[in-house]
Amino acid sequence: MSIVSDTTHNGAVAVSAPENAPRVPSVDGGLSLPELATKYGLTVSGARPGLLDYVRQLWGRRHFIAAYSIARLSAQYTKARLGQLWNVMTPLLNAAVYYLIFGVLLQTNRGIDNFIAYLVTGVFVFNFTQASILAGTRGISDNLGLIRALHFPRASLPISVTLIQLQQLLYSMIVLVAIVLMTGELPDFSWFLIIPTLVLQAIFNIGVALIVARLGAEVTDLAQLMPFLLRTWMYVSGVFYSIANVVKHLPTWVGWMLDLNPAAVYIDLIRFSLIDSFTPAQLPHHVWLAAVAWAVIAGVGGFVFFWKAEESYGRG
């Protein structure tokens, strides 16, 4: 019965020296534990699966990822009396604050036509990236209970936080479209460009969320640092101003950097789609190429980077 019965008796054995690898009796006698495991085809528990297997497992869990994201989002406002209405109210109030300050109090337009639509688009689109990254940073540490209880590809968590933010963005888009229409824009064919842009931005966000999720799991201080990094990023992304108007006074390479900034790329593409006065001339050079490249680099790179530490996330 006992595993340490190289000895003849069949009773309980006090295991005094656990360092000595126990031998297995009888038929398998003399085999060390790893050899025994190999003989019966046992595998190392919790070992990281290969990259393709991992993708397959993740695909197998797609319903869980979707259900978990939707559940998290709808659990958010269940205690509020207005409930899910807050999904729309929150961006609406945000937009109202910006309108009050920039449109009414400051009466500024910084040389931009339809500044309110320009500004609100920038705020909403940047917020999608910002919130995904912020939630991604805590994606592992906040869900340690789940990670230590159930088995699933851990990439599900950063992906689902991004999907939660994507759903919130879609509510924001309702508000945004209403604002854009109110400011005198008319729907046209270019509005369809929103769809590929948001798909690319979502892939980019998932990639970055995966990267910061792993970093945040290893260096817990990142959650404190992240808000500052993200705020800095927002200020250089042309949310409140036009990068094209600013770069005139700056060295060329700074202009290049600002133009290639992924947040600016996605924001400008949405502006271009929605706002008629935002002309192609205002878009950064090779903007679609940059949008695709960032999505691919962040998406693939982030996925591989996250997968490399898959087995260690339960350690916390």
Place this chain on the structure above:
Amino acid sequence: MADIQRGEDRNKELDDPRGDGRVPTVICDNVHIVYRVHGAGSGKGSATAALSRIVTRKASPNVREVHAVRGVSFVAYKGEAVGLIGSNGSGKSTILRSIAGLLPPESGRVYTDGQPSLLGVNAALMNDLTGERNVILGGLAMGMGKDEVREKYESIVDFSGIQEKGDFISLPMRTYSSGMAARLKFSIAAAKKHDVLMIDEALATGDRRFQRRSEERIRELRKEAGTVFLVSHNNNSIRDTCDRVLWLEKGVLLMDGPTEEVLEAYEEFTGGK
């Protein structure tokens, strides 16, 4: 590959189910598990002290290592029901998590046949959602397919019996009494079959009637599962269930053997029954 090898052993197993042809399903090879706890410092956490530590590259005293499991080795076989006993904090739940592959060992290895899983789904459920959505979410979280969840939905709800007092399944789980919530959670968790089943104490919850029903369900699951691990402080439930017991104390495997012998020693150690 595993199947072929198991096929070779199947005959032996049939001839001699408890004898030499036993098939191992879980092998722990000198497993050590260390938790790192942040923020465990004793107050000497001034900013300047932290800064000087970064400069001098000394380890922060705020990070404490807890060596929860120290070199545990054992082999569990197909058809065995193994009990884990030991006082609080002796590493029982930790080693179960490690067998499940949820907590990587610091050193040593755990080998398993397939994917062992802990019985329990609480961490995936959300109190603000209705019972109905939690059943679906919990099922998906345990790795069931969408169709499988839909198929089992009725039986999960029926088993929990929370519809007996009215339409509670469509209310948020936070409105349930603690007993009702525990019943629903157990019903979801017990809906899935496991090759290696691990049960971490106090599962029989709710009123007496539900306890009897859940005990029966656990017995069914045990029959379906190849190997069962049970952590419990209730020596009687260990006696009822297990034919082999591991006794852990301070992360060290103190004793390993037939239930009666180990329990006797344990009861002596803890001072009477």
